[in-house]
Amino acid sequence: MNAGGPMSRGVDEDVPNVARIYDYFLGGSDNSAADRAAAAKIAQTTPEVVERVRENRDFLGRAVEFLAALGIRQFLDIGTGLPTRQSVHQVARRVVPAAHVAYVDYDPAVVGHARALLAGDPDAVAIEADMREPALILRRVTEQGFINLDQPVAILMLAVLHFVPDTAQAAQIVAAFREQMAPGSYLAISHATAGTMSSDSLAQAKQVYASSSAGSITLRPPDEIEAFFDGLELEKPGIVPVAYWRPRPRGPELAVTDVVQFAGSPPPTAVPPATYGPAFLAGVAGRPANPQ
Ligand SMILES: C[S@@+](CC[C@H](N)C(=O)[O-])C[C@H]1O[C@@H](n2cnc3c(N)ncnc32)[C@H](O)[C@@H]1O
Secondary structure: OOOOOOOOOOOOOOOOOHHHHHHHHOOOOOOOHHHHHHHHHHHHHOOOHHHHHHHHHHHHHHHHHHHHHOOOOEEEEEOOOOOOOOOHHHHHHHHOOOOEEEEEEOOHHHHHHHHHHHOOOOOEEEEEOOOOOHHHHHHHHHHOOOOOOOOOOEEEEEOOHHHOOOHHHHHHHHHHHHOOOOOOOEEEEEEEEOOOOOHHHHHHHHHHHHOOOOOOOOOOOHHHHHHOOOOOEEOOOOOEEHHHOOOOOOOOOOOHHHHHHHHOOOOOOOOOHHHOOOEEEEEEEEOOOOOO
């Protein structure tokens, strides 16, 4: 398998970098002029991208809280991104203080940031690796003792699978991780979809990502995203645009007890699929625990 992308990653400021473009959309400052120009080109025809990216990062927070509230103590975050907003270990540990978190990204700059953030933290690790090598990733996280695959684990693949152009390859990658999930484990995925996006806007976005560190972006229809969860049981509300996945009631920040309560509450109203434009679709699915 090819462990590298078509262009230099992380260090070349002249090549728009997908982690830094995302950082810019989130309001971060870890981006170069090339990243900002690339982001502006996308936003020109798809202005809602800024809101969608922020919703995606908020989904990360709600999904991790949900999973921690279910008792998950190990998290494997693949395609970590820059720590512009709260990272997985910060969110998880509000619920499970001893949560183990392994971060994986193929961008050395992203991994550098994660390591700086995690310095002195014995229960978290950042690994530079390509998700197209699942066996290598699983070996490294288990060898280091951070993740025990005999115990429930949450595997997060948020806003990363659309950087694999071949759908069969993306499905194989997810399957390789899914197959190693013990009963009681969960898989969370968010993935770009075109929805009602115009063909011009789609072409513009694809062109920008073609010259980025990732080399491409492949927006997939809902059925292809749903297939990534094959063999698992989707939690309610199923696969929906990220903003509709167990949204919080508006109001002051919730306490952990509220989060636990909310995790068990009925799902919010679903959105009719025909009405969303470019979106991140997301779902969280589990492998049922063995009966006692
Ligand atoms: C858009 S960011 C998403 C960050 C975070 N997961 C989130 O949803 O907020 C995508 C990240 O995936 C990483 N990435 C892309 N392709 C990858 C691959 N083949 N292996 C590992 N990481 C990859 C990029 O370097 C980037 O940091």
